[in-house]
Amino acid sequence: MRRLVLVFLLSVFCIWSGVGRSAESSVSTDSGATGSSSSTIVVTPDCVKQVTDKLITKFGEASRVRIERGVPQAAVYWRTGDGTTQEFEQYCLDNFASDPVLLKDVFARFEKNFESIQGNYHRITRDIKEPIDLDIGEKLPVDEPFAKFDPSNHLQEDLFQTKLAFYVLLNFAQTSLMDKLKDGPKWSRDEWAQTRLVDYFPARVPADVQQKINDAQIAGESYINDYNIFAGYLLTADKKTPFAEDLSLISHWGLRDHLATLYVTDDGLAKQEMIFKVMERIIDQSIPQSVINKKTFWDPYSNTVFEKASDTYKQIPASPEPDTRYAMILKTFHAQQIADPLYPKYPRYIDRRFDLERQIPEKEVERILTSLVSSDVLPAVGELISKRIKRPLRPYDLWYSGFKVSGMIPEKELNEKIRQKYATLEAFTKDVPRILQFLGFTPEKAQYLIDRIAIDPARGAGHATGAMMHGDKAHLRTRVPKNSMDYQGFNTAMHELGHCVEQTFTLYDSDHILLAQVPNNACTECFAFVFQFRDMDVLGMPLKDPQVEHIKTLDTFWTTYEIAGVALVDLQVWRWMYENQNATPAQLKEATIKIAKDVWNKYYAPVFKIQDCPILAIYSHMIAYPLYLADYPLGFIICYQIEDFLKGKNLAVEMERMCKSGYLTPKQWMENAVGSDISPEAIIKAAKKAVEALNK
């Protein structure tokens, strides 16, 4: 649906553990129905001044401030298709609301109607994307086109053409991120809700431009959704197949997650090296096209491809993937570039991602992440890992799972336990009330939540999508293969459950529908992680070791370290594209690898004692969910601050309170939630303490 800002934030989610196609994820729109002339701005500064004076004459000095603010706000978006300058003047004279009671009633009407519009469009979109998102049988040829179909595509332009958008812009204050950071803490809840109403209109984007953005996004998602490596067909030099025959690993999630399970198996190291080699070949695109999503025998070391006849392997010709990975990133970049001039306050996609959506300035995010990856405790954590695995670190030890509670139990045993417990999705669904009560929710509250959450079988690894209107449900999607759920599926399900509980509280407990969400994806992720971290407890397999707390801290810390580097690469790649706007896919590939190596050499080589590794460029998010990655480390950092705060308190009660605070800036939200702004200090401090304790 039309990614008006509000909707935008709600709907990009949970792609941590697998291919979660976001149900929606575009930006604001309009239909451009009146052709190119409609894009001409007609209200000159002189005209704005004249209209402003007339309104002050009509409504009096008491309204001066609001008039001087509202007229220019509306004028910026007025196009020839909307009427002449005289008509603009008349519109303003007729529609400026000087009566505070009227203004209050109008605002309430907007809120009520927007809930219905947005909530219903969301439902439609979710419904028609089900064949793509859910594991409910073969896709039909019409499913992809339906997935591209956006019923709310013309909504924003309709709001302009009916002049409803102009009513909002004329009467309510439009604020920048800086205004929100500075003045937000002084605003009432009503004022916050009003500023969120105006935030629906950061730009007026013609439908054809929006369509290009959506197409690029869908193309990127389809590309990565079909990027499976059939691990059972990976060959060693002596033609052994070390992986299970039916093992299919989606890049990068499946590769990464499977690699992380191999620490506890005897032949794990060789398999890890093999997966790492596959990753390198994906990044540098030397991977043969014929092994992507195809059951083709492949020796990733010699990079040769084989067919098997009776019991012998015969090498067959193969050509590398033709830089498609980077062509996909460029496709998204070029689509976003067309929208750039349409956002006066957010001229680069980077600005829209950071200031408009994430609501933390780009430089501030970079500062937070950089301070984390350069923490002086990291070499000691690296040494600790090296000691535990009894060898020097390898680059893929970024995904070291030995700090995970689950990593301490062999995967087989863990999978067995999950299979017994959750043979079907229904079995998991039935257990959710118990899980919620285990986490601290009362039976009534657990019932309240489960009544508002639907649980579906995911086609990808899983995701969650919240409801946008009262009466609708949040949807938890997780993967349950035919032979029942495995540990990864359960772990993802816990993550998505955290999302759905948050989504339910923020919608159903909010005093304003316009404030019915947490501030950004990082805040969304933190609750997902809070749930995910408790997966073993929920299973009734808590570790009794008194060191568990420290081990958990290091797990979070190490993961944050890993993903912060990936996020820095993502950001730098986007900056590079803006500096090199005519780059070819091959040039982007070269630049990406260089950026990844530079970030590695600066912040990872000192810990790993290995130079020039490109591994930080493996994440698929860079293709389908650009500039999203920073939300994960921010989510972990926030999560840790919240975990720290939760100690000795009831998770359920505190989570409900935090969610209710709603759609403020992340800074203000955090100050309400835990009493301080986002900061990696807490997690770094705890990591130091943990290293000390574990080295004793």
Ligand SMILES: [Zn+2]
């Ligand atoms: Zn998530």
